């Protein structure tokens with residue numbers, strides 16, 4: 001049985017635009033209760049369990065846009081009536097439960113605005129969820145303190161985006177060495193690791209080229225090499241073949257399937273059904289929820 005590499009429990013992300021005082025207050029109360037829960041879970045599991053119940057109840061009301069009831073469930077007090085809300089509350093992620101095993105190759109699909117990028121941002125520790133939990137290799141990453149995040153992110157996670165995000169003034173090799181910032185290796189071994197990653201993606205003969213001297217597909221290979229170099233638990237891709245033509249897309253997918261066969265876990269967001277068809281499992285999202 002493959003080990004679980006990623007687990008999500010009731011993950012939510014809410015954006016409050018404009019003035020919706022009730023929603024803001026309820027969300028604040030949820031956050032406060034959540035912090036209390038985190039503090040108690042080790043020292044007083046019994047009390048923590050009670051708080052978890054209140055927390056779940058409050059979150060459930062919040063998702064149904066019943067902010068007064070949500071506030072009451074979290075605090076035990078009634079929320080003073082405020083003026084009718086003018087703001088918009090966006091439930092970008094609305095209670096996501098998901099488990100992903102080591103070695104999976106997962107596609108995430110869904111209409112524009114369904115929450116795919118938001119989900120990826122949460123999983124990639126680029127932004128904080130409003131509530132819920134994320135475990136990577138059994139570690140609760142939602143509990144990691146801010147100052148440790150960049151290190152955990154760079155050691156455990158790899159990213160490949162639609163627009164490559166390479167630094168134009170650095171060579172392919174130097175771009176791939178970037179995530180090794182936190183590694184304790186000497187500079188020569190960092191160089192070697194980056195070189196090996198570029199060889200893996202078939203760019204052993206392009207080490208010293210700058211991004212503008214490479215084709216779109218080659219640039220995306222550099223981005224993949226950069227995401228691989230730390231041997232991350234998971235590599236995330238957001239529309240990583242979005243800017244490539246059919247041939248380059250097929251080549252990149254071949255590379256990903258190859259790396260996946262060697263054990264690398266991938267989660268990729270795509271609008272392209274042909275890309276999704278090449279993945280072992282497809283998750284469909286709609287309105288911030290997983291529907292299939």
Ligand SMILES: Nc1ncnc2c1ncn2[C@@H]1O[C@H](COP(=O)(O)OP(=O)(O)OP(=O)(O)O)[C@@H](O)[C@H]1O
Pocket residue numbers: 015017090091092110111112113114115116117118119
């Ligand atoms: N920073 C933000 N502030 C407010 N609302 C946001 C923010 N980011 C995303 N949203 C909203 O959250 C919802 C989900 O957005 P998200 O970017 O995750 O969609 P997506 O599935 O990636 O769409 P696409 O396929 O177009 O990339 C949208 O309704 C969007 O308007």
Ligand SMILES: [Mg+2]
Pocket residue numbers: 116117118
């Ligand atoms: Mg998106």
